[in-house]
Amino acid sequence: xxxxxxxxxxxxxxxxxxxFDERVSRALADGRLRGALRFTTDxxxxxxxxxxxxxxASAEEGLALGDFEEVRARxxxxxxxxVAHLDFYLGQAAEQIRRRGGQVHFxxxxxxxxxxxxxxxxxxxxxxxxxxxxxxxxxxHLNQVLARAGIEAVESDLGEYxxxxxxxxxxxxxxxxxxxxxxxxxxxxGRVIGQELTTDTPTLTAVARRVLREKFLRTEIGVSGANFVxxxxxxxxxxxxxxNGRLVTSAPPVHVAIVGIExxxxxxxxxxxxxxxxxxxxxxxxITTYTxxxxxxxxxxxxxxxxxxxxIFLDNGRSQLLGSAYEQVLTCxxxxxxxxxxxxxxxxxxxxxxxxxxxxxxxVITPLLAGRAEWSDLPMASSLxxxxxxxxxxxxxxxxxxxxxxxxxxxxGRSGAGxxxxxxxxxxxxxxxxxxxxxxxxARWLQRGQFGGDGHWSExxxxxxxxxxxxxxxxxxxxxxxRERWRDLAAEPTRRVAGSSRPAEARSRTxxxxxxxxxxxxxxxx
Amino acid sequence: MTEQEFLTALARRKGRDRPMTGRAGWASAxxxxxVCPDWxxxxxxxxxxRELEKLGGTAYxxxxxxxxxxxxxxxxxxxxxxxxxxxxxxxxxxxxVAGAGAPAPGxxxxxxxxxxxxxxxxxxxxxxxxxxxxxxxxxxxxxxxxGQQATPGWNAKQLAARxxxxxxxxxxxxxxxxxxxxxxGPGRGRLVSLLPPVHIALIRPEQLLPSLAxxxxxxxxxxxxxxxxxLITGPSRSADIENDLSIGVHGPGxxxxxxxxx
Numbered sequence: 142x143x144x145x146x147x148x149x150x151x152x153x154x155x156x157x158x159x160x161f162d163e164r165v166s167r168a169l170a171d172g173r174l175r176g177a178l179r180f181t182t183d184x185x186x187x188x189x190x191x192x193x194x195x196x197x198a199s200a201e202e203g204l205a206l207g208d209f210e211e212v213r214a215r216x217x218x219x220x221x222x223x224v225a226h227l228d229f230y231l232g233q234a235a236e237q238i239r240r241r242g243g244q245v246h247f248x249x250x251x252x253x254x255x256x257x258x259x260x261x262x263x264x265x266x267x268x269x270x271x272x273x274x275x276x277x278x279x280x281x282h283l284n285q286v287l288a289r290a291g292i293e294a295v296e297s298d299l300g301e302y303x304x305x306x307x308x309x310x311x312x313x314x315x316x317x318x319x320x321x322x323x324x325x326x327x328x329x330x331g332r333v334i335g336q337e338l339t340t341d342t343p344t345l346t347a348v349a350r351r352v353l354r355e356k357f358l359r360t361e362i363g364v365s366g367a368n369f370v371x372x373x374x375x376x377x378x379x380x381x382x383x384x385n386g387r388l389v390t391s392a393p394p395v396h397v398a399i400v401g402i403e404x405x406x407x408x409x410x411x412x413x414x415x416x417x418x419x420x421x422x423x424x425x426x427x428i429t430t431y432t433x434x435x436x437x438x439x440x441x442x443x444x445x446x447x448x449x450x451x452x453i454f455l456d457n458g459r460s461q462l463l464g465s466a467y468e469q470v471l472t473c474x475x476x477x478x479x480x481x482x483x484x485x486x487x488x489x490x491x492x493x494x495x496x497x498x499x500x501x502x503x504x505v506i507t508p509l510l511a512g513r514a515e516w517s518d519l520p521m522a523s524s525l526x527x528x529x530x531x532x533x534x535x536x537x538x539x540x541x542x543x544x545x546x547x548x549x550x551x552x553x554g555r556s557g558a559g560x561x562x563x564x565x566x567x568x569x570x571x572x573x574x575x576x577x578x579x580x581x582x583x584a585r586w587l588q589r590g591q592f593g594g595d596g597h598w599s600e601x602x603x604x605x606x607x608x609x610x611x612x613x614x615x616x617x618x619x620x621x622x623x624r625e626r627w628r629d630l631a632a633e634p635t636r637r638v639a640g641s642s643r644p645a646e647a648r649s650r651t652x653x654x655x656x657x658x659x660x661x662x663x664x665x666x667x
Numbered sequence: 668m669t670e671q672e673f674l675t676a677l678a679r680r681k682g683r684d685r686p687m688t689g690r691a692g693w694a695s696a697x698x699x700x701x702v703c704p705d706w707x708x709x710x711x712x713x714x715x716x717r718e719l720e721k722l723g724g725t726a727y728x729x730x731x732x733x734x735x736x737x738x739x740x741x742x743x744x745x746x747x748x749x750x751x752x753x754x755x756x757x758x759x760x761x762x763x764v765a766g767a768g769a770p771a772p773g774x775x776x777x778x779x780x781x782x783x784x785x786x787x788x789x790x791x792x793x794x795x796x797x798x799x800x801x802x803x804x805x806x807x808x809x810x811x812x813x814g815q816q817a818t819p820g821w822n823a824k825q826l827a828a829r830x831x832x833x834x835x836x837x838x839x840x841x842x843x844x845x846x847x848x849x850x851x852g853p854g855r856g857r858l859v860s861l862l863p864p865v866h867i868a869l870i871r872p873e874q875l876l877p878s879l880a881x882x883x884x885x886x887x888x889x890x891x892x893x894x895x896x897x898l899i900t901g902p903s904r905s906a907d908i909e910n911d912l913s914i915g916v917h918g919p920g921x922x923x924x925x926x927x928x929x
Contacts, residue, residue, distance in 0.1 A: 181910055203704040204843045204878035215698060222693055228678035229687035235670060241894075247673040299916055300907035316907060323909050346905065346913040353917065358828055374892050384861060384903040384918025391857045391895065392824060402677070408695040409892075413883045424906075427718075427844045428879065431918065432898040440894050442808050442853030444823040456673070463680035 161518035164493040174312075174320050178490050181319045182481040188425020189478060189532070196421060206414055215414045217536040220472035223372075223406050227463060227471075230372040230405040231454065237375025241437025243450040250457060251281035254399055257453050258283060258364070259290055265395055267292060267361040271353075273379070273386040274298040275366025276314070276475055277399040277455050279497045280510075283364070294364075297353050297385035299346070303329060312491035314477040314499065315423050320490060353385070363389035363447070367400045368474065369415060370452075373408045377435040377452065380419060382426075387433050396438070396447035402454045403471040415474060418534035422476035458510040467542060470505055472535045479529035479539060485522045494519060501529035501539045508546055517555045520546035581622050588618060703881045711842045711875040712926055718845030722901030723914055724922040726845075735927050736790040739834060739867055742923055743779050744799035746831045746865060778802040779863075780827055781834035783854030786869045786927065792834070804830070806856040824858060833859035833919070834867045839885060840924065843878045844900055847924065848886070851895035860899065866919040868899075872929050 199205040300317035306329040311317030369378040420426040439446035480500030491499035496507035508516040674686040716726035729735035903918030
C-alpha cells in the first residue's frame with residue numbers, strides 16, 4: 142500500500158507526543174482542555190438533540206421527509222448507492238464540470254494534489270493562497286507544500302486561522318480551536334497586527350475580519366473543499382457559517398476545490414435529506430448560515446466569481462476501501478457528531494489521536510487511509526459503546542469496524558505479548574468444561590477481600606487490574622456460579638406441585654432465598 | 668494517471684471491467700417529501716420571520732412599495748449616520764478595510780450597492796438615498812469579451828468591499844428555516860450579499876415557500892443551475908472563540924429581509 146498519509150504522522154503541532162499513550166497522558170493531564178472539551182461536546186450534543194426533535198416537528202408539518210431515523214435511512218441509501226457506483230458518478234461529475242468550463246484533475250496521492258496546486262499557482266504568479274476549511278487539504282498537508290514553494294497559505298475559518306497562527310492542528314472537526322483560550326487568541330492576533338488586544342469576542346472577531354478581508358480581496362487563488370458534489374450537474378456544495386467559504390470561492394479569479402472522491406451524490410434532490418442532517422448533526426442548526434452551490438466558473442455577463450475553476454478529486458487510499466468490509470466508511474459526511482458522543486474523545490480531545498481525523502471516525506479512517514500498522518493503537522481508543530453508531534447521520538457501523546480493525550491487528554500480530562498470552566490462556570481454559578469451572582473458582586478465590594463495602598473491586602484489585610479498577614467499578618463475581626446455582630434451579634420445578642411452577646414465581650423466590658446481600662445480584666444489574 | 672485509468676481502478680474494486688456508463692438506476696424522487704403543505708402568505712411570512720429573528724436577522728413586512736423604500740433608506744441612513752455602528756456587531760473595522768486603496772467611483776460619499784433587478788428598481792431608491800447622503804451603485808454587466816472581465820471585476824469587488832450595504836432580490840425564501848436563495852447572473856453580483864456589513868433582501872410574496880425540500884425541488888425544476896446559488900440563513904456567525912457566538916465574522920453581520928406588498 143502506498144503511504145498517502147505519510148505526513149499525518151507528524152505530531153500535532155507540539156501538543157502531541159510520540160506515541161498514542163504519551164499523547165493521551167498529556168491530554169488527560171490538561172485540566173483546562175478537558176473542561177473545554179466537556180463544555181463544547183455537551184453543548185453540541187444538546188443542540189443536536191434539540192435539532193432532531195425540531196426535525197420531527199417539521200416532518201409532522203409536512204415540511205421534512207421524516208424524523209431522524211427516516212431521513213437517516215434515506216441519507217444512508219443515497220451515500221451507499223453513490224459510493225457503490227463511484228466510477229459512474231465520479232465520471233459523470235467530471236464530465237459535467239468540464240461541460241461548464243471547469244477543469245478536473247484526478248489525484249491518486251497527496252503529492253499529486255500539491256503538484257496540481259503549485260502548477261496553477263506558478264502559472265498565475267500567485268504568492269498568496271487563501272483557504273476555507275477543507276479536511277481534504279489538511280489530509281494532504283497543502284499548507285506545508287505551498288510554504289516550501291514560497292507561497293503563503295492562509296486559513297480563513299476563524300478557528301482554523303487561530304490554530305494556524307499557533308502553529309498547531311485542529312482539535313475538533315467542527316470547532317478546530319476548542320483547546321485555545323481567548324487570552325491565547327488575543328495574544329496571537331495581537332502579534333499579527335502589532336498591538337495589544339482586549340480579550341472580548343467582538344474585538345477579536347473584528348481583527349480577524351479586517352486582516353483576512355484584505356487577503357480575500359488581494360489573493361489570486363482561493364482553495365476550498367466541498368461537502369458534496371452533485372454528479373448530474375457537476376455542482377460543488379459548500380456548507381459554512383462564517384462566510385469565508387463564499388469569499389474564497391467568489392472573490393479570487395481562481396477557485397481550486399480539493400474534494401475526496403467519495404463526496405459525489407447522484408442528483409440535486411438527494412442534497413435535501415443530506416442537508417437536513419448535516420448541520421443538525423454537526424452544530425444543532427437546522428441549516429448552516431451559508432450553503433453554497435457552485436456550478437462551473439463565472440459565466441458571460443457576470444462581474445464576480447472565479448474565471449478559472451479547478452476541481453481536484455483526491456483518492457489518497459480511499460479507492461482501496463471500495464469493495465472491502467470498510468466501504469461504508471466512505472459514506473461519512475464529516476459532521477463530527479460521533480466525536481461529541483464518544484466517551485473517549487470527550488476525555489482526550491482531537492490531538493491525542495495524532496492524525497487529521499479524530500474521534501470514532503478518526504479511529505477508523507486514519508488506520509485505513511494512513512496505514513493499519515502505524516496507527517494500530519487508534520482502534521483501541523473506544524469503549525465499544527456504539528454511541529457513535531447511534532448518532533451517525535448516515536448509519537455507519539463505526540463500532541463494528543473498530544472491532545474488525547482490532548481483529549486485524551491481532552491476526553497480523555500487532556497485539557502486545559501480555560495480551561496474546563492472556564487470550565491464549567482464556568482460549569485454552571474455556572474450551573473444556575473442567576478448566577472453565579476451574580477458572581471461575583480461581584477467579585472467585587483471587588477476588589477474596591478485594592472489594593470494598595459497595596460490592597465492587599477497589600483500586601486494590603489484583604495485578605494489572607489495579608490501574609483499570611482505579612477509575613472504574615469492576616463488577617464482582619457471584620459467590621456461586623450460574624452453573625452451580627442451575628443445579629438447584631433445575632431441580633426446583635420437579636420438587637414443586639405441578640401448576641404453580643411459573644417461571645416468574647420461581648425467579649422471585651430464588652432472589653429471596655439468596656438474600657439481599659448476595660453480591661451475585663450486582664452482576665445482574667451491571 | 669489518466670481519468671480513464673482512475674475510474675477503471677474504481678470500477679475494478681467493485682468487480683466491473685470498466686466504468687459504468689448510461690444510468691446507475693437511482694430513484695431520486697424519493698429524496699423529497701411527496702407533497703408540500705399549502706400555506707397562505709400570512710402563515711409563510713409569520714414562520715419565516717420567526718425563524719430569521721431567532722438567528723438575529725430582521726424581518727420587515729412592508730405595507731406598500733413606498734413603505735418598503737422608506738425602510739431600506741432608513742436602514743442604510745442609520746448606518747451612514749452612525750459610523751461607529753455599522754450593523755456588524757463585530758465592530759467598526761470595516762470602514763478602514765473598505766476604504767483602503769479602493770477607487771471611489773462616486774467620490775468619497777458612502778455608497779450602497781444593489782443588484783440590477785426590477786424589484787430594486789421599482790422602489791426608486793436613488794433620490795431618497797441621495798437625500799440621506801448616500802450614493803447608490805448598481806451592479807453592472809461586464810463586457811462580453813473575456814479579456815476585459817478582470818478589470819471591471821476588480822472594480823466591482825472594490826466597490827462591494829467599501830459599500831455600507833448591499834441590496835438584492837431573492838429567488839426564493841423558505842419559511843421552515845428563514846432561508847433566502849440567491850442566484851448569480853448578470854447584474855446579480857454574488858459579492859453584493861457578502862462583502863458589505865449589511866445585507867438587505869427584497870422578497871416578493873410569491874417567492875415564499877414552505878420548506879427547504881420544496882426549494883430544492885423548485886431549483887431542480889428551473890433547469891440549468893446558475894454558476895452560484897447560495898442559501899443564506901441569518902447573519903454570518905462563528906462560535907470558534909471559546910464557544911462564544913459572534914456575528915459578522917466574514918459575511919454581513921446584519922441581515923434584513925423585506926417582504927414587498929402583492
